Amino acid sequence: MIMWSLCFLFSLSDLILVFASSAKHLCPPDQRDALWEFKSEFSVQELDSSWWESDLKTERWRSNTDCCAWDGISCDSKTGTVVELDLWGSSLNGPLRSNSSLFRLQHLQSLNLSSNNLPGILPDSIGNLKYLRVLKLCYCNFFGKILSSLGNLSYLTDLDLSVNQFSGELPDSMGNLNRLSELQLRYNNLGGNFPAVLLNLSELTQISLSYNKFKGMLPSNMSSLTNLEYLDINGNLFYGPLPSPLFMIPSLIQLNLEGNSFSGPIEIKNISSPSNLEVLSLGENNFDAPIQGSLSKLAGLRTLELNYMNTRIMVDLSYLSHLKSLSYLDLSGNDLKFSSTLRLPYLGFLFLSSCNIVEFPKFLQNQTRLLLLDISVNQIEGKVPEWFWRLEIPHVNISQNYVSGFDGSADVIQRTGGVVTLDISSNAFREPFPLLPNSTNYLFGSDNLFSGEIPRTICDLVYLERLVLSNNNFSGSIPLCLSTYLSVLHLRNNSISSVFPEDFISNMLISLDLGYNRLSGGLPKSLINCTRLQFLNVEENRISDTFPFWLRVLPNLEILVLRSNEFHGPISSFSLPKLRIFDISRNRFTGVLQSDFFAGWGAMSLPVVYFEGDSQYRFSGVGKPYYQASVALTNKGSNMKLVGSGFTIYKTIDISGNRFEGGIPESIGLLKELIVLNMSNNAFTGRIPPSLSNITSLQSLDLSQNQLSGKIPPEIAKLTFLAWMNFSYNRLEGPIPQGTQIQSQNISSFAENPELCGVPLQKTCGGGEGAINQEQEDEDEDEEKDQVLSWTAAAIAYLPGVFCGFTLGHILTSYRHGWFMMISTML
Ligand SMILES: *[C@@H]1O[C@H](CO)[C@@H](O)[C@H](O)[C@H]1NC(C)=O
Ligand SMILES: *[C@@H]1O[C@H](CO)[C@@H](O)[C@H](O)[C@H]1NC(C)=O
Ligand SMILES: *[C@@H]1O[C@H](CO)[C@@H](O)[C@H](O)[C@H]1NC(C)=O
Ligand SMILES: *[C@@H]1O[C@H](CO)[C@@H](O)[C@H](O)[C@H]1NC(C)=O
Ligand SMILES: *[C@@H]1O[C@H](CO)[C@@H](O)[C@H](O)[C@H]1NC(C)=O
Ligand SMILES: *[C@@H]1O[C@H](CO)[C@@H](O)[C@H](O)[C@H]1NC(C)=O
Ligand SMILES: *[C@@H]1O[C@H](CO)[C@@H](O)[C@H](O)[C@H]1NC(C)=O
Ligand SMILES: *[C@@H]1O[C@H](CO)[C@@H](O)[C@H](O)[C@H]1NC(C)=O
Ligand SMILES: *[C@@H]1O[C@H](CO)[C@@H](O)[C@H](O)[C@H]1NC(C)=O
Ligand SMILES: *[C@@H]1O[C@H](CO)[C@@H](O)[C@H](O)[C@H]1NC(C)=O
Ligand SMILES: *[C@@H]1O[C@H](CO)[C@@H](O)[C@H](O)[C@H]1NC(C)=O
Ligand SMILES: *[C@@H]1O[C@H](CO)[C@@H](O)[C@H](O)[C@H]1NC(C)=O
Numbered sequence: 001m002i003m004w005s006l007c008f009l010f011s012l013s014d015l016i017l018v019f020a021s022s023a024k025h026l027c028p029p030d031q032r033d034a035l036w037e038f039k040s041e042f043s044v045q046e047l048d049s050s051w052w053e054s055d056l057k058t059e060r061w062r063s064n065t066d067c068c069a070w071d072g073i074s075c076d077s078k079t080g081t082v083v084e085l086d087l088w089g090s091s092l093n094g095p096l097r098s099n100s101s102l103f104r105l106q107h108l109q110s111l112n113l114s115s116n117n118l119p120g121i122l123p124d125s126i127g128n129l130k131y132l133r134v135l136k137l138c139y140c141n142f143f144g145k146i147l148s149s150l151g152n153l154s155y156l157t158d159l160d161l162s163v164n165q166f167s168g169e170l171p172d173s174m175g176n177l178n179r180l181s182e183l184q185l186r187y188n189n190l191g192g193n194f195p196a197v198l199l200n201l202s203e204l205t206q207i208s209l210s211y212n213k214f215k216g217m218l219p220s221n222m223s224s225l226t227n228l229e230y231l232d233i234n235g236n237l238f239y240g241p242l243p244s245p246l247f248m249i250p251s252l253i254q255l256n257l258e259g260n261s262f263s264g265p266i267e268i269k270n271i272s273s274p275s276n277l278e279v280l281s282l283g284e285n286n287f288d289a290p291i292q293g294s295l296s297k298l299a300g301l302r303t304l305e306l307n308y309m310n311t312r313i314m315v316d317l318s319y320l321s322h323l324k325s326l327s328y329l330d331l332s333g334n335d336l337k338f339s340s341t342l343r344l345p346y347l348g349f350l351f352l353s354s355c356n357i358v359e360f361p362k363f364l365q366n367q368t369r370l371l372l373l374d375i376s377v378n379q380i381e382g383k384v385p386e387w388f389w390r391l392e393i394p395h396v397n398i399s400q401n402y403v404s405g406f407d408g409s410a411d412v413i414q415r416t417g418g419v420v421t422l423d424i425s426s427n428a429f430r431e432p433f434p435l436l437p438n439s440t441n442y443l444f445g446s447d448n449l450f451s452g453e454i455p456r457t458i459c460d461l462v463y464l465e466r467l468v469l470s471n472n473n474f475s476g477s478i479p480l481c482l483s484t485y486l487s488v489l490h491l492r493n494n495s496i497s498s499v500f501p502e503d504f505i506s507n508m509l510i511s512l513d514l515g516y517n518r519l520s521g522g523l524p525k526s527l528i529n530c531t532r533l534q535f536l537n538v539e540e541n542r543i544s545d546t547f548p549f550w551l552r553v554l555p556n557l558e559i560l561v562l563r564s565n566e567f568h569g570p571i572s573s574f575s576l577p578k579l580r581i582f583d584i585s586r587n588r589f590t591g592v593l594q595s596d597f598f599a600g601w602g603a604m605s606l607p608v609v610y611f612e613g614d615s616q617y618r619f620s621g622v623g624k625p626y627y628q629a630s631v632a633l634t635n636k637g638s639n640m641k642l643v644g645s646g647f648t649i650y651k652t653i654d655i656s657g658n659r660f661e662g663g664i665p666e667s668i669g670l671l672k673e674l675i676v677l678n679m680s681n682n683a684f685t686g687r688i689p690p691s692l693s694n695i696t697s698l699q700s701l702d703l704s705q706n707q708l709s710g711k712i713p714p715e716i717a718k719l720t721f722l723a724w725m726n727f728s729y730n731r732l733e734g735p736i737p738q739g740t741q742i743q744s745q746n747i748s749s750f751a752e753n754p755e756l757c758g759v760p761l762q763k764t765c766g767g768g769e770g771a772i773n774q775e776q777e778d779e780d781e782d783e784e785k786d787q788v789l790s791w792t793a794a795a796i797a798y799l800p801g802v803f804c805g806f807t808l809g810h811i812l813t814s815y816r817h818g819w820f821m822m823i824s825t826m827l
Contacts, residue, residue, distance in 0.1 A: 027067035027075055030104070031082045035067050037101035042092040042116075046606060054091045074110075081107040088114045088136070095120030103128045110134040114160070117141050122166075127152035138162040138184070146190075148173040160184040162208070170195040179203055186210040186232070193217075194238070199224050210234035210256065222246050232256040234281070244269050247277070247298070254279040258305060265289035268297050276300060283307035283330065296322040307351065308333035320344055331355060332374070338363055353377045353397075360385055367391065376400050376423070383407045392418035399444065404428040411435045424448070425468070438462055446470040446490070454479055454491075469494070470513065478514070482506065487532070492516055500524055500543060508532060515539040515561070523548045532556055539563040539583070547571045547589065558603070562587060563654070575600025583654040585678065592662030604651045604671035652676035656702065659683055664703075669694035678702040680726065688732075690715050698722050705729040712737055712756075725749055732756050735765045 027035075039058045046054050057071035067082070068075035074084035082105050096102070096118045102111075103125040111132060119141040126135075127149025133156060143165040150159075151173020159177070162184045169192035174180075180201050186208045193216035198204065204225055210232045217240035222228075228249050234256050241264035242257070250273050262285040277298050282291075283305045295304070296319045304323065307330045317338070320326065326345045332353040338361045346369040352361075357378040364373070365387055372395040380401040386408035396419060403424070406412055413419060414435040421442040429448040433455045436443065440461045451473035458467070459481035467482070470492035477498030478491065486506035490513040499521035509530040515537045522545035527533065533554050544566040551557060552574045559581040567584065570591025580603045598604075651674050660682040668677070669691025677698060684706040692701070693715030701722060708730040716722070717739025725742070726749045733755030736742060743759045750761050757765040 026080055027073075027082065028080055031075075031080075032063075032067040034101040034104040035070070035073065035082065035085075036061070036063055041097065041100055042094040042118075044091050045093050046091050046602075054089055057087055057090045058092070076107065079107075081105075083107055083131075084110040086110070086112040087116065088112045090116060092116040092118065094118065096123060098123035098125045100125070105129070106131070108132055109155075112136040113140060114138040115140070119143070121145070122147065122150075122161075124149045126150060129153065131155055133179075134158040136160040137164070140164055142166060144168075146171060150174060151176040153177065155179060157181045157203075161188065163187040165189055167191070170197060172197055174198070175200050177201060181227075182206040184208045185212065188212050190214065194219055194233075202226055204228055205251075206230040208232040209236065212236055214238060217241075218243050218246065220245060223248050225249060227251050230254045233260065235259040238262060239286075240264070242266055247275060250276060252277055256281045257285065258282065258307075259284045261286055263288055266291045266294045268294040270297075274299065278325075279303040281305040283309060283333075286310060290316070293319070295319060299323065299325070301326055303328040305330040306334070307331065317342060317344070348372070350374070360388055364388070364391065371395060373397070386412055389413050389416040392416050394418055394439075395421040397421075397423040399423045399425040399427065401427050404430065406434055413437065433457070436461060440464055442466045444468045446472065446492075448472055450474060452476070454496075456481065458482065465508075467491075477501065478505075480505065484508065487511070489513070492537070502526065506530075510556075511535040513537045514541065517541055519543055521545075525550060527551070528553055530554065534578075535559045537561040538565065541565050543567065547584075549574055552576055560584075571597075573597045573600065577602040579603055580651045583652070584658070585654045586657040589655070589658040589660060591660065593660060593665045595663070595666045597665040598667040598671055601671060604653075604674050606673060650675055651697075652678075654678040656680040656682065661685060663687070664689050664692075664708075666691050668692060671695055673697045676700045679706070681705040684708055686710070688713055688716075692716060693718055695719070696721070699724065701725040703727055703730065707731055709733065711735070714738075717742055727756075728752050736761065 039061060044056055044059055061067070061070045067073055068080065072086045072090070073082055075081060076083045085105065085108060092113070093116070100123070106128065108129050109131050111129065111134070114136045115138070117140070121144035122137065122142050124147050130152055132153045135153065135156060135158070138160045139162070141164065142161070145168040146161065146166050148171035151171060154176055156177050157179050159180060159182065163186065165188060166185070167189040170190065174195070175197035178201055181203050183198070183204060183206065187210070189212065190209070191213040194214060196219060198207065199219060199221060202225065205227050206229060208230070211234065213236065214233065215237035218238060220243040222243060223245040226249065229251050230253060232254070235258070237260065239261040242262055244267045246255070247268045253276055255277060256279070258281040264287065266282070266287060275298050278300055280298065280301055280303070284307065288310055295301070299322065301323050302325050304326060320329070321343045324345055327348040329344075329347055329349070330351040332351045332355065334355055336352070336355040336357065340362060342363045344363060344367065347367055348369060349372045350367065350370060351374045353374050354377040357375065357380060359380055359382070360375070368391060370391060370393045373393050374397040376397045377400040380398070380403055382403065383405045384398070384403060384407060389412055404427070410432055414437045417437040417439060419437055419440055422436065422440065423444040425444045426447040429445065430450060431452060433450060435457055438461055441463055442465060443461070444466070446468050447470070449472065450469065453476035454469065454474050456479055458464070459479055462483055463485055464483035465485050466488035467486060468488065468490040470490045472494055474491065474494040474496060476496065478496060478501055480501050480503060482489070482505045484506045485508055487508045487510045489505065489509065490511070492513045493516040495518060496514070497518035500519045500523060502524050503526055507529045510532050511534060513535070516539065519538065519541040520543065523538065523543060527536070528550050531554060534556050535558065536551075537559065539561045540563065542565065543562075546569040547567060551560065554576075556578055557576055558578045560576075560579065561581065561583040563583045564586040567587040567589060569589065571589055571593065573594050573596050577600065579601050651671070653671075653674060653676070656678045661684065663686035664679065664684055666689045668689060672695055674695050675697055677695070677700070680702040681704070684703070685708065687710035688703065688708055690713040693713060696719065698719050699721045701724070704726040705728070709732065711734040712727060712732055714737040717737040720741065722741050725745060728749060728751040730753050732753040734757070736750060736756060736758040745760055747760050747762070750756050757763045
């Protein structure tokens with residue numbers, strides 16, 4: 001809470017500073033020219049990221065006006081020189097060169113180029129800006145070493161290089177930054193031992209090295225950092241014992257050591273002045289001696305994370321009762337037995353996921369102040385006891401157990417009230433569906449055994465925002481009386497069989513998944529009012545309609561999946577600027593696609609600014625990752641399922657299995673960022689457009705089973721990522737283009753094109769034909785599957801998210817549990 005308000009205060013004082021210095025002053029011509037040149041060094045192209053809304057500041061600069069009044073510029077009130085440049089999220093593209101005119105702005109005190117695409121090294125010349133106090137270059141795609149000239153910035157107080165690909169060790173010259181107060185380096189590839197140079201920087205209050213490759217033991221003299229308040233070294237390769245002086249830094253408030261290989265006992269010597277430590281994360285390490293004695297000395301702890309520890313060291317939890325201020329406790333991933341006498345301080349947040357718990361623990365009965373309980377992924381059987389609801393916990397997660405129902409009367413949950421989030425997914429619940437209080441915002445009940453109609457009592461939940469009941473056996477129709485706040489409705493894989501209702505629910509919808517049901521009729525036009533809609537999936541139903549052109553008024557639509565229905569008729573060109581996954585395969589579409597067909601699909605040509613941390617937020621709005629959307633996809637000839645992070649990087653088009661005819665639209669070449677293109681099993685004729693070779697990101701191309709003729713364009717050989725392609729069953733002719741990717745393809749990728757010749761086909765182009773070796777082919781296929789698998793695994797990697805700069809550990813770790821929104825609201 002204190003940190004939170006501090007942050008707020010800081011940003012407030014930042015604001016005041018900006019206002020004070022933005023008083024109008026004519027900007028010196030040399031500064032104006034430097035800025036104008038700087039602008040011209042980059043192309044401005046909107047970037048595709050879920051993390052920020054672009055604000056194209058430089059586009060609004062006008063050369064004939066005072067540059068001190070330009071967006072993002074502040075000048076010194078006396079001299080008029082430019083002292084602050086904030087082009088955060090301005091969609092600048094291109095490397096920052098060492099001769100950039102930026103380095104002529106000698107008086108800069110604050111430079112913020114975060115969230116732009118500046119692939120390249122951070123040039124030496126940064127050392128010219130010797131008055132810099134604040135340097136923020138987070139999320140910029142920089143790579144290479146951090147150069148020693150950074151050490152020339154001796155006024156620097158605030159340095160943020162997070163979320164880039166910086167590698168190597170920190171330069172020794174950083175030892176000169178003796179005013180440095182905040183150092184943020186999270187999410188890079190930096191390595192080496194804990195940077196000893198930092199130990200001389202006694203003004204440091206915040207250090208974040210999390211998610212890098214730092215290794216070795218922590219130095220024993222860290223107590224020289226006498227002002228340190230926040231140390232975050234999460235997710236590195238540190239090992240060895242924790243130096244006990246670390247806990248002696250009296251200013252230390254937050255210590256985040258999770259996800260390393262620390263071992264040994266945790267020793268906290270008798271502390272003369274009381275520790276100020278409020279947040280301690282020790283999870284996912286290899287500590288191997290009991291920790292209780294030591295931790296009980298940290299009397300001020302409010303947040304304690306002991307998730308995925310070595311269970312043996314946690315047998316006795318009674319020491320926790322000494323931590324009177326404790327409010328947030330994470331014991332997930334430990335094999336826990338709770339003694340009947342266990343007393344814990346009154347907690348607000350308790351995580352007991354994956355603890356091998358077999359029943360609702362009795363000690364909970366006294367935890368009457370809980371705001372959140374996560375008891376998911378355990379072995380709890382039977383019914384939820386009646387007393388549990390008397391605790392009135394707003395956010396309850398009992399997913400992934402074997403629970404089959406609720407003890408007590410039908411309204412047992414409703415009567416006590418208070419439930420806001422209820423996650424009962426992946427259990428054995430069956431009817432009756434529980435009656436819930438109207439405070440319910442989020443209801444997740446997928447993967448259970450519910451059947452019958454979706455109970456209409458759900459309509460009393462007037463504040464319901466998310467309803468996920470996928471993978472049950474609900475039948476009947478979709479209730480039309482759902483909350484007008486509903487933003488997520490997932491009823492995937494049930495047996496809902498009615499006609500698709502014409503009047504459709506909430507205008508607030510962001511994500512609608514009704515795939516794998518038995519819906520018939522047309523898509524409801526009322527969706528036209530859902531301007532926030534990002535995700536629409538109705539695959540595998542019996543919807544019979546023409547193409548829903550009216551969807552083009554939905555500016556946010558990113559994913560459209562109509563796969564396997566009875567859609568029919570021709571499709572004329574339409575524009576959906578954010579579309580990234582377009583799957584209309586296995587329908588009955590017909591006709592010719594105009595040559596500009598793909599011209600209005602901007603997102604598929606924008607470079608992705610991506611790192612793993614993006615993953616699960618994409619479709620939930622930042623910080624609301626409670627449900628996962630999923631899409632089936634045929635990629636590289638195999639079926640796969642995209643969940644979570646898959647969405648962030650995938651840009652795919654699948655129009656296979658229809659009856660499209662005529663030529664493949666030339667405009668396909670505009671979609672430079674497309675990864676998967678499947679146009680197979682149609683009646684396309686004519687040549688393969690050479691513009692295909694402009695899709696430089698393409699990894700999988702399927703044009704098989706059409707009537708394409710002419711040669712395969714030789715430019716295709718330049719597509720270095722194109723790992724899988726299929727041209728079989730066409731009328732292609734002439735030599736197969738030469739390129740390693742192509743020659744390594746399976747023969748079957750080119751089969752049944754009588755006039756095609758050259759490697760990998762056995763038919764040489766001068767004539768002469770060999771028989772296809774079936775065994776060889778099978779082997780190739782296996783190999784291919786392996787490749788697809790590893791590729792899929794990489795794509796579906798799953799990491800917690802991150803913003804630039806610091807996030808309170810409290811909140812950061814909450815992401816992992818998926819509760820971010822609620823916690824931040826409650827704070
Ligand atoms: C800066 O250097 C690049 C090559 O590194 C060069 O192409 C460019 O012309 C130079 N710009 C100026 C203004 O000197
Ligand atoms: C950094 O400082 C050193 C020593 O003062 C000087 O030699 C060097 O030229 C400076 N580098 C830059 C890029 O300013
Ligand atoms: C500067 O960059 C940071 C990220 O490094 C960003 O959060 C912030 O909003 C930017 N702007 C200002 C005025 O600090
Ligand atoms: C720290 O500072 C001391 C004296 O100021 C110096 O001798 C030492 O080399 C410095 N250490 C590092 C790692 O920079
Ligand atoms: C800390 O200890 C290391 C060796 O372990 C030494 O190189 C460094 O100078 C020491 N720094 C301070 C500030 O004492
Ligand atoms: C630490 O304090 C406890 C009691 O407060 C005492 O029993 C113990 O001997 C002390 N240990 C040291 C090393 O001073
Ligand atoms: C709950 O608290 C009461 C008194 O505060 C105590 O008597 C009882 O033993 C506690 N029960 C559990 C399960 O901790
Ligand atoms: C919510 O339910 C409570 C009691 O069940 C009732 O008093 C209240 O009017 C309801 N609120 C709304 C908005 O329906
Ligand atoms: C699903 O529900 C139908 C009735 O709606 C029933 O006939 C069928 O047996 C149920 N299937 C399962 C697996 O429970
Ligand atoms: C969209 O909303 C407006 C106003 O709420 C309503 O009049 C209109 O009928 C709606 N459109 C559709 C297609 O439902
Ligand atoms: C590929 O793109 C470039 C520009 O990015 C364009 O000049 C060229 O004509 C395109 N090639 C084809 C074959 O469309
Ligand atoms: C509940 O727990 C499961 C498993 O730990 C997790 O995947 C899910 O996101 C959690 N639900 C909510 C609403 O946070």
